[in-house]
Amino acid sequence: MPSLGPFIGFGNGTLLFLTFAAVGVGFNLGLDTVMRRIVSPEVRHRAGPTAAVTVQVLATIYAVLVAFVIVNEYSQLRAANEQVAAKAADLSAMYETSRIFPTAEGQELRSAITSYTQTVVDRSFPELAETARPDRMGDVKLERMFSTLRTIHPATSDETAAYNKTLDLLDGVVETRARLVNASGETVPWPLVFMLAIMGLSVLVVSTVLDTQHRKAHLMILTALALLVSLTLALVVSLNLPFDGILPISDAPLRNFLQFRAAR
Numbered sequence: 001m002p003s004l005g006p007f008i009g010f011g012n013g014t015l016l017f018l019t020f021a022a023v024g025v026g027f028n029l030g031l032d033t034v035m036r037r038i039v040s041p042e043v044r045h046r047a048g049p050t051a052a053v054t055v056q057v058l059a060t061i062y063a064v065l066v067a068f069v070i071v072n073e074y075s076q077l078r079a080a081n082e083q084v085a086a087k088a089a090d091l092s093a094m095y096e097t098s099r100i101f102p103t104a105e106g107q108e109l110r111s112a113i114t115s116y117t118q119t120v121v122d123r124s125f126p127e128l129a130e131t132a133r134p135d136r137m138g139d140v141k142l143e144r145m146f147s148t149l150r151t152i153h154p155a156t157s158d159e160t161a162a163y164n165k166t167l168d169l170l171d172g173v174v175e176t177r178a179r180l181v182n183a184s185g186e187t188v189p190w191p192l193v194f195m196l197a198i199m200g201l202s203v204l205v206v207s208t209v210l211d212t213q214h215r216k217a218h219l220m221i222l223t224a225l226a227l228l229v230s231l232t233l234a235l236v237v238s239l240n241l242p243f244d245g246i247l248p249i250s251d252a253p254l255r256n257f258l259q260f261r262a263a264r
Helices: 011-038 041-100 103-131 136-150 157-183 190-207 215-239 252-261
Strands: none
Touching: 011 190, 011 215, 041 103, 041 157, 041 190, 041 215, 041 252, 103 136, 103 157, 103 252, 136 157, 190 215
């Protein structure tokens, strides 16, 4: 699938929606002009009732499928945001737990945690949005946390408990990283999105044969249908790009950690 970054990047998808709406309405109005030259008024009058029923059936099937896809996409988007929140919580807990260790070792671990989080915000998230692949620097910073933790040798029961807790939290950080990498790909297969586009196109084509017997009313109906189809398709496409769409996966929990926790 070609990158839609130029469309998504403007106003969190504003350009994408405007483009889909303009193309959809323009295409449908142009198609109607062509169909009026091909289909005679008599044929339109006879085929009008059948076209109306066909539009109703196609639009119903289209609406059901679109609703299914959007609900699925949004559910995965919420799950990914929960993973980001869990990652920030694990990092925050690690940061505070590190204060139990001796000053030098604890400071080094906190530095590694802060450096990793900053890298995730500055490099890993943009990289996932652009390529849907993990950032190499993020791996390096993650390994630094493991290396730093290995240099710590607990001397008391409290330090041992803190050490074991930190290991568990670090495992959580690794797990959320893997899940976010998986979430950066498409949430529904692009062939399904193309199928929805074809169904929407079919609704628009059949709607041009409707016999409203009033030109302005006919154009208003076509414009409304075109806007409905094009905007729902734009929403499906936007949600299928979880790091770039109109409701992108947010790094706000990580930024809050850097601003309010790690900055202390």
